[in-house]
Amino acid sequence: MPETFEPRIVAFFCNWCTYTAADLAGVSRMRHAPNARIIRLMCSGRVDPQFILEAFARGADGVLIGGCHPNDCHYIEGNYKCLRRFRLLRRMLDDMGVEEKRCRLEWISASEGDKVKRVINEMVEQLKALGPLDLPGRFRDWDKEVAELEHAASAASAPCDCHAHKEEAAHA
Amino acid sequence: MPEKPKVAFYWCASCGGCEESVVDLAEDILMVVENVEIVFWPVAMDFKKKDVEAMPDGSIAACFLNGAIRTEEQEEMAHLLRRKSKVLIAYGACAHLGGIPALANQFSRERVMEWAYDKCPTVTNAKGTRPQVEFKDGARTATLPAFRNVVRALDQVVDVDYYIPGCAPTPKLLKDAVVALLSGKLPPKGTTLAPDIALCDECPRKSSKPTDVGFAEFRRPHMAEIDPNLCMLAQGFVCMGPATRGGCGALCLNGNMPCTGCFGPTSRVRDQGAKILSSICSSIAPKDEAGIDGVLEGIPDPVGTFYRYGLARCLLRRRVDIKDGAEVAAK
Numbered sequence: 099m100p101e102t103f104e105p106r107i108v109a110f111f112c113n114w115c116t117y118t119a120a121d122l123a124g125v126s127r128m129r130h131a132p133n134a135r136i137i138r139l140m141c142s143g144r145v146d147p148q149f150i151l152e153a154f155a156r157g158a159d160g161v162l163i164g165g166c167h168p169n170d171c172h173y174i175e176g177n178y179k180c181l182r183r184f185r186l187l188r189r190m191l192d193d194m195g196v197e198e199k200r201c202r203l204e205w206i207s208a209s210e211g212d213k214v215k216r217v218i219n220e221m222v223e224q225l226k227a228l229g230p231l232d233l234p235g236r237f238r239d240w241d242k243e244v245a246e247l248e249h250a251a252s253a254a255s256a257p258c259d260c261h262a263h264k265e266e267a268a269h270a
Numbered sequence: 271m272p273e274k275p276k277v278a279f280y281w282c283a284s285c286g287g288c289e290e291s292v293v294d295l296a297e298d299i300l301m302v303v304e305n306v307e308i309v310f311w312p313v314a315m316d317f318k319k320k321d322v323e324a325m326p327d328g329s330i331a332a333c334f335l336n337g338a339i340r341t342e343e344q345e346e347m348a349h350l351l352r353r354k355s356k357v358l359i360a361y362g363a364c365a366h367l368g369g370i371p372a373l374a375n376q377f378s379r380e381r382v383m384e385w386a387y388d389k390c391p392t393v394t395n396a397k398g399t400r401p402q403v404e405f406k407d408g409a410r411t412a413t414l415p416a417f418r419n420v421v422r423a424l425d426q427v428v429d430v431d432y433y434i435p436g437c438a439p440t441p442k443l444l445k446d447a448v449v450a451l452l453s454g455k456l457p458p459k460g461t462t463l464a465p466d467i468a469l470c471d472e473c474p475r476k477s478s479k480p481t482d483v484g485f486a487e488f489r490r491p492h493m494a495e496i497d498p499n500l501c502m503l504a505q506g507f508v509c510m511g512p513a514t515r516g517g518c519g520a521l522c523l524n525g526n527m528p529c530t531g532c533f534g535p536t537s538r539v540r541d542q543g544a545k546i547l548s549s550i551c552s553s554i555a556p557k558d559e560a561g562i563d564g565v566l567e568g569i570p571d572p573v574g575t576f577y578r579y580g581l582a583r584c585l586l587r588r589r590v591d592i593k594d595g596a597e598v599a600a601k
Binding site: 187 | 339418420539541544545547548551552558562569571572586590594
């Protein structure tokens with residue numbers, strides 16, 4: 099692992115609590131690691147598990163979800179829905195070989211700018227210790243075993259636009 | 271009389287159920303053979319690979335290919351048939367999504383081999399014989415196709431025009447596809463040839479589906495008597511219906527079993543397993559971690575439950591931390 103590895107975190111923050119907290123951290127001039135790309139959603143209940151898998155598949159090293167504390171959800175139930183999905187998703191990610199620390203759920207209220215700072219800093223340290231996940235790189239590695247035949251075949255016919263080929267073109 | 275359109279059937283990593291579904295056309299198969307010429311169908315007719323190689327490129331009107339792609343030979347045949355066919359159809363769950371064979375994407379190639387040739391309790395293999403891609407016996411050499419590390423859906427290896435879902439597809443879907451092919455009225459490329467709506471829509475138990483399910487526990491079908499009229503989810507059984515494409519006529523539900531998801535997702539879903547996980551988990555009753563985990567104990571194997579037919583098409587594709595052995599890369 100190169101020493102300069104800077105983990106990429108995709109952070110899904112709810113509009114009413116955690117995003118506001120991140121805003122507060124900003125206006126309070128708190129310094130925290132710049133590794134999180136924050137995506138604002140209206141509610142942590144909007145975090146579809148597909149988003150999390152896609153973030154990993156597109157190269158995120160970690161995914162952080164931030165929502166309102168229990169009983170504080172702007173939409174009453176959204177954070178509970180998020181928690182329930184998260185509990186099983188994390189078990190499933192573990193079964194798929196994605197380390198537990200790569201996916202984290204935190205309740206951060208609008209006044210907890212310092213918690214945003216602490217959580218992001220902590221997560222960056224943990225991800226640095228884990229190293230890159232680099233799924234796009236792994237996908238390319240896995241598909242090397244079929245690339246040879248594919249090139250032989252595409253030489254014999256018109257170029258195809260199958261999945262492996264597109265992936266390759268996208269990263270060329 | 272004009273020449274009949276040529277049709278081919280082929281199988282890769284599959285169980286043979288898809289082939290049976292062709293025979294299941296019953297009397298309708300007469301309509302099929304009357305209107306098309308079958309030029310390749312290894313399971314039923316005596317054609318060889320060299321016969322296919324001798325055909326001009328694009329001369330097969332449609333090829334129905336079932337089964338996932340695991341070996342070098344399957345890849346080669348997929349490429350060959352792609353080249354020879356105007357329309358290539360991924361037929362059945364394995365070609366469409368990876369199917370049951372793709373569940374092996376949870377394990378390394380070495381572990382699959384170890385289980386199949388050694389550890390499995392019904393295997394006797396005192397000499398520890400393993401298949402080799404090449405074996406010399408005196409002057410003769412026997413070869414086997416290479417066994418890849420990853421199980422793939424057909425469209426992860428070659429370009430696919432249409433998908434017919436199901437484990438196995440129902441004869442009706444096949445018949446509709448053949449009729450569409452013959453009439454030339456084909457939908458846009460990439461379409462799955464089945465209704466684009468969740469199974470719940472055609473489920474006879476639809477009216478008993480509660481608005482808020484509120485799971486207090488999950489049960490598995492062998493653990494309780496199943497009410498034949500009540501929504502499976504309302505009874506606490508994991509049913510893939512809400513995240514699975516309809517078009518099967520709710521066959522399993524009519525047989526009093528929950529849907530296991532063989533038709534794959536609708537066009538609006540990118541990851542079937544993640545979507546059903548989302549749908550089912552959000553309806554759990556407890557609100558605290560311990561309570562939620564207690565209910566979730568009823569789903570001991572989320573990957574096997576939610577990706578039973580679709581692990582190759584999961585956004586992660588495969589267990590991500592497998593280190594593929596050097597012996598494999600060397601073929």
